[in-house]
Amino acid sequence: MRIVRALREFRRFLGSDRRLSFALVLSVVAALSTVTVPVLLARLTNIIFSGAVSTRLPAGDTREQAVEQLRRSGQGDLANVVETTGAVPGAGIDWDRLWAAAAVALIAIALVTITRIGSGLLVNSAVQDAIRTIRERVERKIHRLPVSRLEGGRRGEVLNAMTVDVDNMSTVIGPLFVQLPVLVLTVVAVAVALILLSPFFALIAFATIPVTAALAFTVVRFARPHMQAQWRTTSSISAHIEDVYGAHDMIAAYDGHPQTSREFDELNRRLERAARSGQAWSGSITPVLTFCNALVFVIIAVLGALKMLDGAVTLGTLQAVVMYTQQLSAPMTELSSTLPTLQSGFISFGRVRTFLGADEESEPAVDDKPVAAHGRHTLPPTVTFERVHYSYADGSPVLRGIDLTLPAGRTTALVGATGSGKTTLTGLLQRFADPTAGRILIDGEDIAGMSRSKVRSMMAVVTQDPWLFSGTAGENVDYGRPTDGRAVDEAMVDSLLAGLPSGPETPVSGDSTLLSAGEKQLITVARALAADPDILILDEATSAADPRTELIIGRGLEALRNRTTTLIVTHRYSTLATADTIAVLADGRIIEHGSASELLAAGGEFARIYGRGPT
Ligand SMILES: Nc1ncnc2c1ncn2[C@@H]1O[C@H](COP(=O)(O)OP(=O)(O)OP(=O)(O)O)[C@@H](O)[C@H]1O
Missing domain, CATH: 3.40.50.300 (P-loop containing nucleotide triphosphate hydrolases)
Known part of the structure; x- marks a missing residue:
């Protein structure tokens, strides 16, 4: 619930942008096309495979006669394969069907490419606009803050809100509003396709989902405090550098460098500790998930080969199952590896929002109507x-x-x-x-x-x-x-x-x-x-x-x-x-x-x- 609320707040903060909605539509088309590719390629493989098998069978026999013949000669596995591929003895590869299937597969792959490029361009343009707008809001805010807010080390804080935090929060706009929904949609679509294709293999492939979810939640929970500390300390370092740079001569006169260096070293070490711990958590997701996925892949490959020899699946279906397993694990891995970025971006978003929400000077000068050149008073005022x-x-x-x-x-x-x-x-x-x-x-x-x-x-x-x-x-x-x-x-x-x-x-x-x-x-x-x-x-x-x-x-x-x-x-x-x-x-x-x-x-x-x- 907290995540949904945070998403809504972020969306409200950015305001509506048609480009993001359009990019989302294109990405949905890309995701759905991606999901159709394994099925189309499976058809292609089956046409080639059944054609190749059919040349090894005597022409003129019916498929049933050929299967019977193979069983009698002790080639049960091949008989199973002939039965499931639907090979017509002696027919060879059906080139017309093959070209037609290849053309459809190519169209689907081209559609994936074009829609992805289009979506990427739209997201990029929307993100750049959003950053500019946020910077403008930060800049306008600076003119509305009471003078006391911009005194001393607080300038470093403002500088950070203006640069690092804005950049950092912008990195999550695309993933959050386009990639994330598309990843979720892809997972659901692939899951449905897998279930329709083979409930047995679907079950094996789904085994990774609870592991991924548990891992993601653990990482998010443990990485958050370190990431917050990382951004807080980055701000402190900016403020420190601003202070030291501004008072450089004074510090030299009082031989204050050892002390300022000590303070900097302490901040720097704190930043390193926070960044290292945060990275340690977030960096562990991908390798662990890759291991889980590889395990599932091996299980499916071995069981799939055995099932194919039993005649329970065609080669094309097995190929599609393997592709779907990868299509399922890729977004899950991507989702998990995007989480630290999202988390870090949300922390920056919180800081920028807090800055923009700070109390303003009442009737700031920047809102005043331009003062007309009033000319000199005939008399100076009392x-x-x-x-x-x-x-x-x-x-x-x-x-x-x-x-x-x-x-x-x-x-x-x-x-x-x-x-x-x-x-x-x-x-x-x-x-x-x-x-x-x-x-x-x-x-x-x-x-x-x-x-x-x-x-x-x-x-x-x-x-x-x-x-x-x-x-x-x-x-x-x-x-x-x-x-x-x-x-x-x-x-x-x-x-x-x-x-x-x-x-x-x-x-x-x-x-x-x-x-x-x-x-x-x-x-x-x-x-x-x-x-x-x-x-x-x-x-x-x-x-x-x-x-x-x-x-x-x-x-x-x-x-x-x-x-x-x-x-x-x-x-x-x-x-x-x-x-x-x-x-x-x-x-x-x-x-x-x-x-x-x-x-x-x-x-x-x-x-x-x-x-x-x-x-
Ligand atoms: N932004 C601030 N927040 C809180 N207290 C402040 C702030 N600025 C000044 N003060 C306090 O208000 C008091 C008056 O400060 P002010 O700068 O007006 O004195 P001043 O008479 O101009 O001093 P000087 O002769 O040293 O320039 C001081 O006690 C100071 O510590």
């Missing part, structure tokens, strides 16, 4: 945080009632201890998550009622972890340019890029290993400024810049002054001193708010941290 609370999934509150206004066209700096929630606050402003309570307003409009795309289209963000793609610095900057044709202060962008080794032509690699951290920040700041945003968020954006670079960046920001509402998250006194107002975040609230000189004079938290002079 951003207001009203009693904003926020807790991460683990429940511990990070923000406990933030009341803060970022005045239009002004720069507000947010300071606070490590882990106080500054980045969380900027994330809420970009709608990566929504406040657990309270509101964030842009020019009086609650952003919870605005699409994520619209909110983000107003902003440019620079974080301390610059995101750059392969190309040149100039191309990276162009990525942020407005699409509504408004002019950007190119001189300001150029002056920022002039700080790079080859200016805008400076090559940038995807993993950004070619540039220093300060240079990378320079490019991301230039990109943000080139976007001429309504709201600019700089989260430790100049943390890696030297004083000279910071000065260049500062000049660039100066150019945006009054045009943009800016939120700067920083620990650096030199940066926050440039802000119009400073807000101090502690215990999830804004505890102080004012200009640097006001806060220093007030003698509170800000003065305690920065009062001894610039840091």
Whole structure:
């Protein structure tokens, strides 16, 4: 029952595809034609054999007289054969019947070949389409997942769902929806043909079925946990490689290679153990079944020869029985050897389905209608945080009632201890998550009622972890340019890029290993400024810049002054001193708010941290 339910779920997951149904019809025709071939060949053999025997009998005698003669001369076995083959003494081979029978057999064999090729082509095209569609679904899902789901090692999990698991589950589509039903049909058809031909031999041939079934169930049961472990560990290895590759320099600096190698070795060994145990189970099916089939084959060959001499069967019938025995054992062996593949594919299917079923971000940006190039606000917006609370999934509150206004066209700096929630606050402003309570307003409009795309289209963000793609610095900057044709202060962008080794032509690699951290920040700041945003968020954006670079960046920001509402998250006194107002975040609230000189004079938290002079 569980298997039937799983099959239905898989079918529903893939959706209907006429090609698979058509391939199934062709395969059924192929299977039925295959089953007729032994009978047709049996006829052919009987015509040749009875013709050959008839030449050894005196022409003119009736068959009964010839049989009588043979019995009298002590050739009882031959007499039996003559009786069962229906040979006409002296007649020789009936060539007309022979050609007719050969033509029918050839047509049946050709039909098997053509329908198999057709079915294979259809399955292949349906499977390739299915893989593409599943990949698209995985890709679309990635854009709908909450940002937290794609952080850290979970990227490896996503990568796996996107590649290995999708490929693996696709390998079962053909076997499951075409081969499997055809194999079952072939077994039933061959069984019926065998029973009709000879119940005695049918019984011997069927002896393998319970053995095969028992073996298959045992293997499936014992192999499953190993296969699940194999796919789980493959995912962990992907995640591990992703982590280690991403933090390569850091690991080298801390001489962490022995530890990461140990972790990798452990995972690798676990994968090897799981794969070996799974393979040991699945690999044992075919040899054992081959042995059972060979045994049945020998029994049928010996008993068949004896029965033929007794005149109980013709040579053609014996030949057909032997062929049917093989036709019966082949699908059984195929069925059993396909089981591990099916099982492994189903495990991957489960993982892909779980991934696709994961909770999505509410109203993901990808579903938003394209945001029309809105042009610049005549005035930059005012951003207001009203009693904003926020807790991460683990429940511990990070923000406990933030009341803060970022005045239009002004720069507000947010300071606070490590882990106080500054980045969380900027994330809420970009709608990566929504406040657990309270509101964030842009020019009086609650952003919870605005699409994520619209909110983000107003902003440019620079974080301390610059995101750059392969190309040149100039191309990276162009990525942020407005699409509504408004002019950007190119001189300001150029002056920022002039700080790079080859200016805008400076090559940038995807993993950004070619540039220093300060240079990378320079490019991301230039990109943000080139976007001429309504709201600019700089989260430790100049943390890696030297004083000279910071000065260049500062000049660039100066150019945006009054045009943009800016939120700067920083620990650096030199940066926050440039802000119009400073807000101090502690215990999830804004505890102080004012200009640097006001806060220093007030003698509170800000003065305690920065009062001894610039840091
Ligand atoms: N995805 C997350 N899930 C659970 N907790 C998180 C998550 N991200 C951050 N936190 C926690 O929320 C708190 C605030 O983090 P946040 O990154 O906002 O601090 P921050 O003030 O920006 O720190 P820093 O100055 O070090 O950048 C921290 O205690 C952090 O551990």
